[in-house]
Amino acid sequence: MIEFVDVDVRVPGPVGELTLLTGVSAKLTEQRIAVIGGNGGGKSTLARLTNGLIGASSGSVIVEGLNVAEEAPKVRRKVGFVFTNPLSQLVMPTAAEDIALSLRRTIKDKKARSARTSEILEEFGLGHRADTSVHALSGGQQQLLALAGVLACDPAIVVADEPTTLLDLRNSRAVAERLFSLEQQLVLVTHDLDLAGRCDRALVIESGRVIFDGAATEAVDFYRASVSP
Amino acid sequence: MRRSLPIGLHIPGDTVLHRLSPGPKLSALMVLSIAIVASPGPIVPVIAFVLAVIVARWVGISRRALIDTLRPLALVMAVAVSYQLWAQGWPKAVEVLATVLGLVVAASIVTATTAMDEMLDAIVRWLGPFRRFGVNPDVVALTFSLMLTSIPTVFTIFGETRDAAVARGMGRSPRATLSPAAVRVVAHAYSTGDALHARGITDPECD
Numbered sequence: 001m002i003e004f005v006d007v008d009v010r011v012p013g014p015v016g017e018l019t020l021l022t023g024v025s026a027k028l029t030e031q032r033i034a035v036i037g038g039n040g041g042g043k044s045t046l047a048r049l050t051n052g053l054i055g056a057s058s059g060s061v062i063v064e065g066l067n068v069a070e071e072a073p074k075v076r077r078k079v080g081f082v083f084t085n086p087l088s089q090l091v092m093p094t095a096a097e098d099i100a101l102s103l104r105r106t107i108k109d110k111k112a113r114s115a116r117t118s119e120i121l122e123e124f125g126l127g128h129r130a131d132t133s134v135h136a137l138s139g140g141q142q143q144l145l146a147l148a149g150v151l152a153c154d155p156a157i158v159v160a161d162e163p164t165t166l167l168d169l170r171n172s173r174a175v176a177e178r179l180f181s182l183e184q185q186l187v188l189v190t191h192d193l194d195l196a197g198r199c200d201r202a203l204v205i206e207s208g209r210v211i212f213d214g215a216a217t218e219a220v221d222f223y224r225a226s227v228s229p
Numbered sequence: 230m231r232r233s234l235p236i237g238l239h240i241p242g243d244t245v246l247h248r249l250s251p252g253p254k255l256s257a258l259m260v261l262s263i264a265i266v267a268s269p270g271p272i273v274p275v276i277a278f279v280l281a282v283i284v285a286r287w288v289g290i291s292r293r294a295l296i297d298t299l300r301p302l303a304l305v306m307a308v309a310v311s312y313q314l315w316a317q318g319w320p321k322a323v324e325v326l327a328t329v330l331g332l333v334v335a336a337s338i339v340t341a342t343t344a345m346d347e348m349l350d351a352i353v354r355w356l357g358p359f360r361r362f363g364v365n366p367d368v369v370a371l372t373f374s375l376m377l378t379s380i381p382t383v384f385t386i387f388g389e390t391r392d393a394a395v396a397r398g399m400g401r402s403p404r405a406t407l408s409p410a411a412v413r414v415v416a417h418a419y420s421t422g423d424a425l426h427a428r429g430i431t432d433p434e435c436d
Contacts, residue, residue, distance in 0.1 A: 053423055076429035083427070088420035091371075093238050093378050097345040101374075102428065104367075110350065131241050135381050153428065 002028040002050055002157065002187065007059035009045050009208075020045040021208045024059070028187065032180065034196035034216055035189045036223050037205035043189045046205060047161045050187065051079040064156055080155035080184070084162040086142035087134070095121060095137065095145050096130040102152035116152075124148045124178070140171025147178060159187045164195070193220045239344045240289045246342040247288065251351040254339045261335055271324040278331035285334050288342050298337050299330060301384065306330070345374050371430060375421070386413045 009021040021042045035043045048054040049061045052072035061068040063075045083089045092098040099117045107113040121127045124144050129137060137145060143163055150158060160179060164172040176195055179186055188199060196202050202219030204212035204226070212222045241247070246254065265277050285295055306326060313322040340348075349370040356366035390410040399405035 051427055053427055073429060076427065081424075081427035083420070083424055085420065087382065088417060089424040089428075091375055091378055091421060091425065092345050093374070094345070097239070097374075100346045101349075101371075101430065104346075104349070105430075110346065113346070131239065133238050133381070134378075135385065150428070 001064060001185075003062040004028075004046075004049070005060045005062070007049065007056045007061060009042075009049070009054060010057040019208050021049075021205075024210055026203060026210060026213060028185075028201070030185075030200035032186045032188065032199040032201075034199040034202040034219070035187065035205060036191070036193065036196045036202055036219065037211075038227070041205045042208045043205050044161050045208075046203075047081075047159050047187060047189045050157070050159050051076045051081055053081070077153070078156045080150035080153060080158045082143075082147055082150055082158065082160040082163045084165050086139070086146035089146040089149070090134040090142060092134070094131050094133060095126055095141075098134060098145060098149050099152050102149045106154070120148050120152055138171065139167050140174055143167060143171065143175045144178060147175065151182075151184075155184060157185045157187065158182055159189075161189045162191065163188075164190065164192055193224065196220055238341065240341045242289045242342065244288050244342065246284075246338065249342070251339075251343050251348050252355075254343060255351075258335055258339050262332055265328050265331060271320050271327060274324050274327035274331055278327040278334065281331050281334040281338065285338050285341070288338055290337060290341050295334065295337075299333060302329065302333065340377065345377075349374060367430075371425070379417075379421075382417060383414055386410055386417065389413075 004024045004026050007021060007024040008019070010017045010019050012018070024046065035046055037043050045054060049056060049068065050063055052068045052075060055069060064078050066075050066078070068075050090098050092101050096114075096117050099120050100113055103113045103116055107116055118127065118130065121130050124147070126137075126141060126145060126148065129141060134142060134145065143166075147158075147160075147163070158179070163179065164175050167175060172192070176192075179188065180198060186199075188195065190196055197217050197220045199216040201214065202212075202216040203210050204219050204223045206226075211226075212219050214222075261277065265274050268274070282295065286292070290298075306329060309329075310322045310326050313325050349367075352370035352373055353366040356364055356369055360366065387406070387410045390413060391406050393409070394402060394405040397405070
């Protein structure tokens, strides 16, 4: 469960302070929550608040009962974050080594770690690419690998910031299906309104404010109407 | 799609070098480096280079991968060898060329036969005693792996930026290539930092 309590995010701008989010309050308890809205509206900032990648200037963010500002390392164990560009997330030379990096903290034995790495890659259909350079994988495979690396840490919540934006239709669907099959709570920042519509709840964010919060299908209709000429 | 460089890429195999732990391999690389650099004349570097290429092929590094590994050095080596040729004659030029290429191929053999996970374990083990002085072996090991992983990324960014400059009719302008590429490399570093932060990899133990 994620709770935003009257959250403001302000950062230094070229002229004075720039407000990225203001007055955000929401308690996210549903299994799948979408965050939609225009570019620069504050969606990614909201996502980044959930594991301390960015801090609230005022108000508080509570994740699974932990205050992010005070217990960020513990929160990060509970929140897996999937970035838009998987290549900035894949930090080891090969697919298997990147998964192994995620497992290093929890599985100390090398053989056990190697075996679990193989299992995870197989689960994600990447078993045959285990020793392939992460740069040689397709965009879809890179994003699946990034997701696999996140899930290897066994998070309670997965936050995905536009995970399908850079992908073609086939890969986009593959990543989306994987995300929607997760047992974990999913917070999905997306421009894909079809995906957003499949969630249990959606927040529409514009100009740093939550302008709609409700059932996903209603939120998508509201957003479509708000951008219609 | 731009080909990525094989530097740092582990090539699975079952040779003696693959089975050897990272310690002896890195020690051998260090001894070889000192021997090549310390020996006068071109004979030892040339022999070392030829042997390194033979061993590289034996452990599974393809001819294409070797060329891809050495190609980025072409410009620098052309300048260095030309200078040595002019200043000190061909033996010195051959010595410099064989020394650099031999060491790069030898280093590639170590990375090709060593899984990064093993390398990380080894570095963490070696640096363990320095924990008492505030050194975090896991962070040092991760930094090492990031360095290797970033090399192809940086080359890719420079290639993409050059392509973009060419597409805008500014292919030969260093300003149109170097500045944007440098900015993109820094941006990539920031996003990698964010990703590491998000994965909690550098966080202290908190269970």
